Amino acid sequence: MKIIYILLQLLAITGFYLLGEELQAFFNIPLPGSIIGFLLLFAALMLKIYPLEWIDSGAHFLLAFLSLYFVPATVGVVEYGELFSGKGILLIPIVMASTFLTMAASGWVSQYAAKASTERKERS
Template sequence: MDIIRTIAQIGIIILFYLVGEYIVSITGIIIPGSIVGLVLLWLSLYFKILNVKFIQKGASFMLAFLTLFFIPSTVAVINYPELLTVSGGLLILAVIISTILALVITGKVSRIIEEKEKQKKEGEHVTASSAKSIYHK
């Protein structure tokens, strides 16, 4: 029974994928159809159009095998020996430096926003307590 339920739920997810692909093909927007399907599924869950019970088994099953599904495409690296040339090396170097920059800049920006929000909250707290003390007088 569990197997049938999981397969049916995978069917529902595939349906969202096909709708996403269809929307991309008729509107010509440049986004992967799978992402359109993801957004539609999230919205359906969030607005309670679809109960999460109807997809959670199927979704968990597919996510457990997510890596398996892209291995065949990754193996295609066999057809690209230019990765082992100088320009391939520079490509990898650019990605390393860019990732370091993204990590540091993002971490710092997020830290500053967090600090600002904290100060704002503390500020509110101070005005609230001083208002209270005025009230007490």
């Protein structure tokens, strides 16, 4: 029985995904269809239009193997060996430096904003 539930829930998730893709194509929205599907599902859950129990185990199953789904794409790097033997190797330290800045900015701002808001609460 569990397998049937999971399969039906996977179909529901695919339904949200396809709806997102259709809306994207129809309204020419500059967002990936999958993100539109994500937002639709999140909204449906928040508004209690769609109950969590009807999608939870399917999502859990699908996400358990998340990293498998991008392996075929990452294998595509075999076609870009030449890039990394030349100037392209610089892209690695560039990505690292930019990652540091991203972490510093996001971590610092959220820590600062959280402290500021607790202080405000304490004063009032």
